[in-house]
Structures are given as structure tokens and as C-alpha cells.
Amino acid sequence: MKKVIPLHSKLDPETRSPGHTATALPTGEALANLPGRWSDGAEQQLLLMQRLIGSNNVDTIASMFFSWCSDLGLADGMTYEAVGDGAELRFGTRRHHSANYTLTLDSMELGRVSLCRRERFSESELLSIEQALGTVARCLRAAIEYQTLESMVNQDSLTGLGNRLSLHKWIERELSRTRRHNSPLALMMIDVDHFKKINDRLGHLGGDHVLRTIANVFKRSTRGSDLLFRYGGDEFTILLPHTDLPGAREAAKQIRANLKRISSEDFGLGEHGEGLRPDVSIGIASYHAGDTESTLLQRADTHLYHAKANGRGAICSNV
Numbered sequence: 001m002k003k004v005i006p007l008h009s010k011l012d013p014e015t016r017s018p019g020h021t022a023t024a025l026p027t028g029e030a031l032a033n034l035p036g037r038w039s040d041g042a043e044q045q046l047l048l049m050q051r052l053i054g055s056n057n058v059d060t061i062a063s064m065f066f067s068w069c070s071d072l073g074l075a076d077g078m079t080y081e082a083v084g085d086g087a088e089l090r091f092g093t094r095r096h097h098s099a100n101y102t103l104t105l106d107s108m109e110l111g112r113v114s115l116c117r118r119e120r121f122s123e124s125e126l127l128s129i130e131q132a133l134g135t136v137a138r139c140l141r142a143a144i145e146y147q148t149l150e151s152m153v154n155q156d157s158l159t160g161l162g163n164r165l166s167l168h169k170w171i172e173r174e175l176s177r178t179r180r181h182n183s184p185l186a187l188m189m190i191d192v193d194h195f196k197k198i199n200d201r202l203g204h205l206g207g208d209h210v211l212r213t214i215a216n217v218f219k220r221s222t223r224g225s226d227l228l229f230r231y232g233g234d235e236f237t238i239l240l241p242h243t244d245l246p247g248a249r250e251a252a253k254q255i256r257a258n259l260k261r262i263s264s265e266d267f268g269l270g271e272h273g274e275g276l277r278p279d280v281s282i283g284i285a286s287y288h289a290g291d292t293e294s295t296l297l298q299r300a301d302t303h304l305y306h307a308k309a310n311g312r313g314a315i316c317s318n319v
């Protein structure tokens with residue numbers, strides 16, 4: 001029969017037993033005086049902690065917890081449902097008996113864990129799992145906080161693309177990869193045409209919606225390996241690793257073609273309709289031996305300037 005531990009199980013060590021930290025590892029004299037069963041348990045918990053310490057990635061923590069459970073025969077399969085986007089990670093094999101937990105720590109939601117096994121879970125096994133989940137919860141909280149801070153530092157909050165700071169980091173990384181492997185690299189500078197007019201007619205919030213919609217077109221029009229950034233205002237940069245100039249020009253054409261497919265309603269243009277439909281100008285530079293971040297950016301910017309000067313809605317590059 002299916003054994004299910006209800007969601008909102010007593011997992012938070014602070015609420016599980018006030019004044020008693022269920023997941024705290026006994027140390028020194030206290031550990032020496034514990035009965036064998038408990039020192040075995042403490043050893044297992046210590047092993048888990050050693051695996052988890054230093055990991056600031058939610059997926060890695062979930063995977064390490066599952067491998068710990070699996071090594072101890074505590075689970076054949078596991079799912080972890082993250083908070084926020086609800087992304088689900090699956091490990092091992094699905095089985096009949098399950099133990100389900102919602103992880104919270106100090107009122108912060110940390111996701112749902114469901115462990116499953118062919119055999120029923122015994123009370124002492126469930127206790128071990130719950131103690132371990134206390135440790136996992138602390139590591140998850142630190143990882144989630146770390147990832148939130150990291151995205152605040154590197155992400156543009158309006159569009160979800162990388163910001164200028166992360167562009168700087170990625171160009172450096174991709175340039176050294178290109179030099180090492182002698183592989184092509186291209187960079188696009190994109191500027192929305194007459195965006196001031198759009199802003200003036202739709203207001204700042206309407207303008208923001210147009211920028212977000214355009215950014216989504218960039219995401220859909222490029223490869224998973226391409227790196228997208230908002231350079232600032234209505235200007236964007238796309239870094240295309242392993243892409244030569246003809247490839248980058250194709251990608252730029254695809255972006256403009258996909259922009260044309262967006263309806264006026266989706267852009268939120270209201271009664272202004274087609275007259276206000278946004279287009280973009282694109283300047284492309286491909287890597288030349290000796291290029292640095294600034295020479296690559298400068299060349300793409302010069303080509304963008306020519307695209308603007310040529311009447312906008314154009315793509316310019318070095319060939």
C-alpha cells in the first residue's frame with residue numbers, strides 16, 4: 001500500500017520540535033556518548049553534509065541528496081519540484097511507495113521532494129530522511145539566495161537577458177575560447193529604430209512592453225548557445241560563438257523576419273497600429289586575429305551606425 005507522508009510534513013527543524021534542532025549533528029563528548037545506532041546515523045548525515053557543502057547549485061544539491069538516499073537504500077527514485085518556475089527534476093526509477101515533503105525553512109518555500117521505493121518506508125528510515133532533509137533545506141536556501149543574487153548582478157530585470165556587466169564577462173570568456181580553438185565568433189549590436197517615438201506614443205510602460213517583446217523575439221530567433229544581452233536603453237548585443245559572418249547575417253535576417261511576424265496587438269500598439277511597428281538596425285562584427293573586447297564592440301558599433309545611416313531596418317557587417 002502506498003505510504004504517503006502528508007505535505008507540509010514536520011520538516012522544519014525549528015517547528016518540528018521547539019528548542020530541539022533535529023538535524024544538528026552531535027559533536028565531541030555528546031557524540032561519543034551516543035548509542036551506536038545514533039552514531040551510525042550521525043555518520044550518514046555527516047557524509048551528506050560533506051557532499052553538499054560548497055554547492056551553490058539547486059540541481060546539484062537535489063542530485064546529491066538523491067545519490068545519498070540511493071546509496072543507503074532509502075529511495076529508488078526522486079522528484080524535486082523547484083519553487084518559482086516549478087521546474088521538476090527526476091532521478092532514478094518510479095516506484096509504488098512514496099514519501100512526499102514540502103520543504104520550508106523560516107517561512108521560505110524551498111520546493112517539494114518526493115521519494116519513492118519498492119518497499120515500504122520504515123519509521124526509522126523516514127526519520128533519517130527527515131533529518132537529512134533538514135540539512136538539504138539549509139543548503140537549498142543558501143543556493144536559492146545565491147542564485148537570486150547572482151541573477152540580480154548579471155541579469156537585466158526588464159527583459160531577463162544578460163546585462164552589460166555579464167556581457168563584459170562573457171566576451172572575455174568567448175574571446176579566449178576563440179583564440180584557443182581558432183573557432184569563429186560573431187557579435188551583433190542591435191538598436192531599435194525610432195524607439196523614442198514608440199515611448200512618446202505608448203508611454204514608458206508601453207515602451208517597456210515593446211522592449212520585452214523584442215527581447216523575446218531575439219530569444220526565439222537564436223540558438224541555445226548564443227548569448228543575449230541588453231546593452232542599455234533600446235540597444236542589445238548578441239554574442240554568437242562558433243558562428244562566422246555569413247551565419248551571423250543569417251541569424252540577423254531571421255531576427256528581422258520574426259519581428260515582422262509579431263502582431264500589433266502583441267506589441268501593444270493599440271490605435272497607433274502598423275505606423276508604430278518597431279524594426280531594428282543591426283551591426284555585425286566577426287572576430288579577427290588580435291581582436292579585444294573593445295575592438296570587436298567598436299567594429300559592431302560602427303556597422304550599426306552605418307545601418308542607421310542607411311535608412312534603418314538594415315543589417316551591416318564587415319563584408
Ligand SMILES: Nc1nc2c(ncn2[C@@H]2O[C@H](COP(=O)(O)OP(=O)(O)OP(=O)(O)O)[C@@H](O)[C@H]2O)c(=O)[nH]1
Pocket residue numbers: 158191192193194195196197199203204205206207208211232233234308312
Ligand atoms: N520604455 C523604456 N524606454 C527606454 C528605456 N531605456 C531607454 N529608453 C528610451 O529609449 C529611447 C531611445 O531613443 P534614442 O536613443 O533617441 O533613439 P531612437 O528614438 O530609437 O532613434 P534611432 O536609434 O536613431 O532610430 C529614449 O527615449 C529613452 O528614454 C527603458 O528601459 N524603457
